[in-house]
Amino acid sequence: MNMPEMPTEIASATDENLSIINVSRRSFLKDMALTGFVLAAGFPSLLIAAESAQPKKYGADAMPHGWVDNPLVFVAIAEDGTVTIVCHRSEMGQGIRTSLPMVVADEMEANWLHVKVEQAPGDEVKYGNQDTDGSRSMRHYFMPMRRVGAAARQMLETAAAQHWQVPVSEVKAELHQVVHVKSGKTLSFGELAKAAAKLPVPDRDSLRLKQPAEFRYIGKGWLKIIDGQNIVSGKAQYGIDTRLPDMLYAVVARPPVLGGKVIKYDAKQALKVPGVVKVVELKSSPLPADFNPLGGVAVIARNTWAAIQGRKALNIDWDHGPHAVYDSDAYKAELEAAVRQPGKVVRNEGDVDAAFKTAQKQITAEYYAPHLAQAPMEPPAATARIVKGHCEVWTCTQAPQVSRERVAKWLKLPEDKVTVHVTLLGGGFGRKSKPDYVIEAALLSQAMHGQPVKVTWTREDDLHHAYFHTVSLERLEAGLDADGKPLTWLHRSAAPSIASTFGPDSKHQMPVELGMGVINVPFAIPNIRIENPEAEAHTRIGWFRSVSNIPRAFAVQSFVAELAAAAGRDHKDYLLDLLGADRKIDPGSLSDVWNHGESPQLYPVDTGRLRRVIDVVTRESGWGRALPAGRGLGLAAHYSFLTYVGVVVEVVVDEAGKLSIPRVDIAIDCGAQVNPERIRSQMEGACIMGVSLATLGEISFKNGAVQQDNFHAYQLTRMDDAPRDIRVHLLPSAEYDAPLGGVGEPAVPPIAPALCNAIFAATGQRIRQLPIKEQLRKD
Amino acid sequence: MISLNINGAMRQIDLPGDTPLLWALRDGLGLTGAKYGCGIALCGACTVHVDGEPLLACVTPIADVVGKRIVTIEAIDQDPTGQKVQTAWLNLDVPQCGYCQPGQIMAATALLKHNQAPTDADIDKAMSRNICRCGTYPRIRAAIKQVATEVKS
Ligand code: FES
Numbered sequence: 032m033n034m035p036e037m038p039t040e041i042a043s044a045t046d047e048n049l050s051i052i053n054v055s056r057r058s059f060l061k062d063m064a065l066t067g068f069v070l071a072a073g074f075p076s077l078l079i080a081a082e083s084a085q086p087k088k089y090g091a092d093a094m095p096h097g098w099v100d101n102p103l104v105f106v107a108i109a110e111d112g113t114v115t116i117v118c119h120r121s122e123m124g125q126g127i128r129t130s131l132p133m134v135v136a137d138e139m140e141a142n143w144l145h146v147k148v149e150q151a152p153g154d155e156v157k158y159g160n161q162d163t164d165g166s167r168s169m170r171h172y173f174m175p176m177r178r179v180g181a182a183a184r185q186m187l188e189t190a191a192a193q194h195w196q197v198p199v200s201e202v203k204a205e206l207h208q209v210v211h212v213k214s215g216k217t218l219s220f221g222e223l224a225k226a227a228a229k230l231p232v233p234d235r236d237s238l239r240l241k242q243p244a245e246f247r248y249i250g251k252g253w254l255k256i257i258d259g260q261n262i263v264s265g266k267a268q269y270g271i272d273t274r275l276p277d278m279l280y281a282v283v284a285r286p287p288v289l290g291g292k293v294i295k296y297d298a299k300q301a302l303k304v305p306g307v308v309k310v311v312e313l314k315s316s317p318l319p320a321d322f323n324p325l326g327g328v329a330v331i332a333r334n335t336w337a338a339i340q341g342r343k344a345l346n347i348d349w350d351h352g353p354h355a356v357y358d359s360d361a362y363k364a365e366l367e368a369a370v371r372q373p374g375k376v377v378r379n380e381g382d383v384d385a386a387f388k389t390a391q392k393q394i395t396a397e398y399y400a401p402h403l404a405q406a407p408m409e410p411p412a413a414t415a416r417i418v419k420g421h422c423e424v425w426t427c428t429q430a431p432q433v434s435r436e437r438v439a440k441w442l443k444l445p446e447d448k449v450t451v452h453v454t455l456l457g458g459g460f461g462r463k464s465k466p467d468y469v470i471e472a473a474l475l476s477q478a479m480h481g482q483p484v485k486v487t488w489t490r491e492d493d494l495h496h497a498y499f500h501t502v503s504l505e506r507l508e509a510g511l512d513a514d515g516k517p518l519t520w521l522h523r524s525a526a527p528s529i530a531s532t533f534g535p536d537s538k539h540q541m542p543v544e545l546g547m548g549v550i551n552v553p554f555a556i557p558n559i560r561i562e563n564p565e566a567e568a569h570t571r572i573g574w575f576r577s578v579s580n581i582p583r584a585f586a587v588q589s590f591v592a593e594l595a596a597a598a599g600r601d602h603k604d605y606l607l608d609l610l611g612a613d614r615k616i617d618p619g620s621l622s623d624v625w626n627h628g629e630s631p632q633l634y635p636v637d638t639g640r641l642r643r644v645i646d647v648v649t650r651e652s653g654w655g656r657a658l659p660a661g662r663g664l665g666l667a668a669h670y671s672f673l674t675y676v677g678v679v680v681e682v683v684v685d686e687a688g689k690l691s692i693p694r695v696d697i698a699i700d701c702g703a704q705v706n707p708e709r710i711r712s713q714m715e716g717a718c719i720m721g722v723s724l725a726t727l728g729e730i731s732f733k734n735g736a737v738q739q740d741n742f743h744a745y746q747l748t749r750m751d752d753a754p755r756d757i758r759v760h761l762l763p764s765a766e767y768d769a770p771l772g773g774v775g776e777p778a779v780p781p782i783a784p785a786l787c788n789a790i791f792a793a794t795g796q797r798i799r800q801l802p803i804k805e806q807l808r809k810d
Numbered sequence: 811m812i813s814l815n816i817n818g819a820m821r822q823i824d825l826p827g828d829t830p831l832l833w834a835l836r837d838g839l840g841l842t843g844a845k846y847g848c849g850i851a852l853c854g855a856c857t858v859h860v861d862g863e864p865l866l867a868c869v870t871p872i873a874d875v876v877g878k879r880i881v882t883i884e885a886i887d888q889d890p891t892g893q894k895v896q897t898a899w900l901n902l903d904v905p906q907c908g909y910c911q912p913g914q915i916m917a918a919t920a921l922l923k924h925n926q927a928p929t930d931a932d933i934d935k936a937m938s939r940n941i942c943r944c945g946t947y948p949r950i951r952a953a954i955k956q957v958a959t960e961v962k963s
């Protein structure tokens with residue numbers, strides 16, 4: 032659910048270009064670096080179109096290895112009637128191991144009680160794209176999985192009709208059996224399994240998909256999550272839980288600063304720790320960081336604790352490299368200076384400067400949002416063994432195929448000599464899209480001559496060596512007319528780019544990042560200019576659930592509330608006025624060429640849908656109701672991942688400045704809902720994650736190294752400070768043929784601004800810097 | 811060799827006495843239900859019961875729990891309250907990724923064994939040691955209340 036398209040876009044650019052320009056992925060990447068990598072990363076398909084005259088691909092078609100809808104790949108029926116459905120996307124709490132198989136089961140008329148779910152290993156040629164991020168799994172696989180189910184159903188029906196020697200039109204699959212309607216005769220799926228398996232897979236065009244009224248599971252939300260029983264009994268297996276015979280346990284001391292390396296180390300004391308078996312140096316890779324392991328010194332032991340103790344006893348001299356200058360306080364000042372100067376223009380309509388001259392009132396505000404770490408509760412972990420030249424890996428990964436490719440490359444093995452088994456993920460949030468830790472496990476097993484080695488990241492490792500959410504400064508200026516309406520809007524956004532992790536640092540954001548709430552604001556303002564000043568990266572910038580939308584929604588939705596206040600108007604009315612008349616906007620007309628990788632025709636920016644979530648959430652939350660002093664309601668609405676979310680947060684700020692959140696209302700329009708129950712749980716989770724990052728979340732750097740070691744310093748919201756009552760309002764839609772929106776990410780971005788707007792309503796204090804931390808404290 | 815009473819059986823562990831119980835369980839005995847989240851008593855993922863009290867296994871040396879009754883998530887269904895908690899967790903689909911849930915269930919079971927009708931404040935107090943990054947807190951609260959209501963009726 033986490034990742035936007037960035038590295039996969041790169042991958043897709045390279046993949047598709049492979050056949051066109053016939054160079055290896057690596058050298059292609061290098062070429063791109065020279066000729067404008069950043070542009071290419073965001074415009075892969077445009078480039079392809081230019082070079083190959085192929086029509087531009089969108090959605091799942093444009094992902095590496097596309098999609099697969101072959102029932103023989105995804106469904107197996109045993110003679111005892113057990114239907115095994117393969118889930119090829121990674122489970123990390125979004126419920127995908129329930130929701131995707133449920134779609135197949137529904138279309139094939141399987142009884143969920145007799146369904147088993149099997150997790151696919153990394154193999155995109157077989158299963159289609161497996162990168163579980165970008166809020167894409169259901170969006171890209173709903174239709175292919177329906178076709179898988181329908182094809183399996185039709186094969187079972189044909190087998191039954193052949194058995195009875197009746198026309199197939201007389202039979203009907205119904206809850207795990209096929210019925211001959213006239214005679215009432217039945218054959219169970221188990222009885223039909225063998226015969227059905229021998230039949231050809233029906234043509235895609237001949238498939239009969241169910242009508243929504245016939246759905247048993249889709250849209251209902253009453254199936255329990257498939258892993259529930261294993262989870263509550265402690266049996267669920269995560270990456271960190273892997274155990275193999277003769278397995279060794281490793282932890283790694285990695286360079287504290289990006290680009291650093293070991294000068295020398297002394298392992299004498301470490302080797303004296305009982306249980307420590309070996310100390311191994313891992314070479315650091317040159318930058319850009321990519322998914323490469325960071326290098327350092329690994330301690331391999333008979334158990335995790337011994338490895339951790341051994342690591343403490345290491346003596347290492349580090350060369351910290353050029354990024355040792357990175358200091359978050361100084362960097363904030365740099366960003367401030369950057370946004371106070373003109374920057375590269377990335378969208379320009381009307382004449383912003385001229386309009387400022389005629390404006391009655393000018394409002395300016397700057398919003399700062401710091402680095403964040405994903406901090407999934409299960410830190411990164413991977414186990415590898417190499418037997419007779421075949422490397423097997425067990426790991427919690429959002430990127431099974433990329434893990435496989437990278438392990439193959441690092442071990443110099445052909446890809447078919449690498450198997451990546453995907454465990455459950457104890458949270459991912461984008462961190463586990465990056466397989467640096469998987470490669471570490473493979474290298475350590477290699478160093479132990481193939482013996483199984485599990486590498487466990489401690490929490491300190493996880494916080495020190497995340498692929499960090501960017502840090503950003505957003506400066507907004509608006510000129511208002513005599514009625515307080517904006518005539519002109521200038522937004523300067525400065526943030527180090529994810530592209531810097533994968534290529535030379537252009538210091539500018541990619542279209543992918545700009546398309547996350549900077550350029551694609553659909554406001555009806557005649558003069559708009561968006562600028563992107565330079566910002567240099569000094570650490571591995573990665574993606575974190577909802578990515579660049581977090582700082583942008585915070586800035587833009589706070590600023591609109593500031594403008595409403597300056598105009599003396601109700602925030603909701605003002606926001607709706609800014610959206611203007613309901614209309615479907617071509618994202619290209621907003622200079623957004625990315626559009627989350629989806630077709631602008633299928634997925635225009637629909638301001639009517641945004642207005643509706645605002646209407647629903649304000650109505651349901653009792654917007655405008657009278658509240659005692661110290662209480663306030665705050666509103667925000669944001670469009671991301673093709674989904675529309677409106678949020679109203681209610682806060683109480685007591686006399687000492689202590690903040691509490693009695694209630695949050697969230698309205699979401701993600702198109703038709705496949706598993707409403709998991710959509711609700713994603714909304715609740717996104718809300719709490721949004722509160723967590725807004726109130727507490729901050730990773731800072733000093734001398735190039737992260738300052739937060741563990742949860743005392745990088746705090747996460749706990750139960751006592753979490754919103755007490757979260758009410759989710761799903762906008763109804765039964766249009767299962769219409770394109771779906773994402774679910775995992777889009778509720779995160781509007782939480783921080785709605786919260787800060789509520790604080791303003793309660794106290795008059797405007798928060799322009801995240802996290803809120805002690806900013807409200809009066810004592 | 812250290813002998814520990816774990817889930818009603820005596821188990822032999824060949825690890826130094828200062829080894830935290832968490833790693834003895836996970837690496838030594840293959841009981842991977844108790845999770846690592848922070849290693850320094852900040853997240854509750856490793857919560858087990860020792861003589862009926864919730865304890866953070868990541869900071870408890872095995873030498874300190876010799877002769878005590880240790881119960882982990884793997885055996886919490888042997889406890890009537892534990893079983894009710896598991897059922898409520900399933901009824902309300904509490905878990906998301908599920909990683910923190912063994913710890914949450916151990917903490918909630920301990921709370922409900924001592925206090926059959928916990929108030930919101932009681933729940934906050936007992937459960938705020940346990941972090942859930944996925945944000946399942948509202949459902950955890952609701953599930954605890956569901957157990958409490960059942961016990962009452
Ligand atoms: S692992 Fe024990 S409290 Fe976090």
Ligand code: FES
Nearest residue numbers: 907908910942944
């Ligand atoms: S359910 Fe994922 S950390 Fe709690």
